[in-house]
Amino acid sequence: MNVDMEKIQQAVRMILEAVGDNPDREGLLDTPKRVAKMYAEVLEGMHINEEVYFETVFSEEHEEMVMVKDIPFYSMCEHHLVPFFGKAHVAYIPRGGRVVGLSKLARAVDVVAKRPQLQERITSTVADSMMRKLDPHGVVVVIEAEHMCMTMRGIKKPGSKTITSAVRGIFEKDAAARAEVFSLIRV
Ligand SMILES: Nc1nc2c(ncn2[C@@H]2O[C@H](COP(=O)(O)OP(=O)(O)OP(=O)(O)O)[C@@H](O)[C@H]2O)c(=O)[nH]1
Ligand SMILES: [Zn+2]
Numbered sequence: 001m002n003v004d005m006e007k008i009q010q011a012v013r014m015i016l017e018a019v020g021d022n023p024d025r026e027g028l029l030d031t032p033k034r035v036a037k038m039y040a041e042v043l044e045g046m047h048i049n050e051e052v053y054f055e056t057v058f059s060e061e062h063e064e065m066v067m068v069k070d071i072p073f074y075s076m077c078e079h080h081l082v083p084f085f086g087k088a089h090v091a092y093i094p095r096g097g098r099v100v101g102l103s104k105l106a107r108a109v110d111v112v113a114k115r116p117q118l119q120e121r122i123t124s125t126v127a128d129s130m131m132r133k134l135d136p137h138g139v140v141v142v143i144e145a146e147h148m149c150m151t152m153r154g155i156k157k158p159g160s161k162t163i164t165s166a167v168r169g170i171f172e173k174d175a176a177a178r179a180e181v182f183s184l185i186r187v
Contacts, residue, residue, distance in 0.1 A: 008036035045114030054133035067091035078116035086145030127166035138169030
């Protein structure tokens with residue numbers, strides 16, 4: 001893993017000093033190390049290309065919609081480095097027998113989310129990677145999330161939800177297909 005753990009530890013120590021705490025007091029002694037481990041874990045998507053999950057396909061002639069909904073995810077807002085989290089819904093219509101394992105849709109959401117992110121970018125990255133690797137008839141990705149930068153700080157609006165969607169391929173033109181997906185998601 002290409003994470004400079006030492007550098008994170010130094011940075012965390014400096015933040016603790018800068019806010020006026022003593023990084024050498026007992027309770028904080030292991031904190032820089034723990035925080036470094038935490039960042040390596042929650043940002044591990046920096047070092048994984050989500051497209052790898054779309055390499056293995058099953059030759060299954062199903063050219064109808066497939067949807068995995070309510071995929072929980074956690075991400076880190078790139079502006080404040082605090083969490084935002086919620087659910088992703090991923091739907092696609094395979095083409096040419098390129099049907100992918102269901103868990104791979106959730107894995108792709110997971111690694112894309114585990115980067116310093118914007119909700120819009122998670123949504124479009126997952127949709128565009130699927131379009132590129134699977135060449136399906138279409139993809140819809142919808143994400144609903146609560147941003148801690150809008151709840152614990154700043155404007156402080158707990159419970160507010162942000163919903164983003166990325167609509168690709170046939171779903172862009174076919175209003176009935178799009179309506180079917182959104183009725184199944186029912187956010
Ligand atoms: N579009 C988008 N904005 C986000 C996302 N996560 C956080 N933000 C917003 O990023 C913006 C950053 O705004 P700035 O004015 O630069 O920073 P700030 O002074 O901390 O902003 P406030 O949150 O309004 O206090 C805020 O409006 C956040 O709500 C996201 O996933 N997508
Ligand atoms: Zn933020």
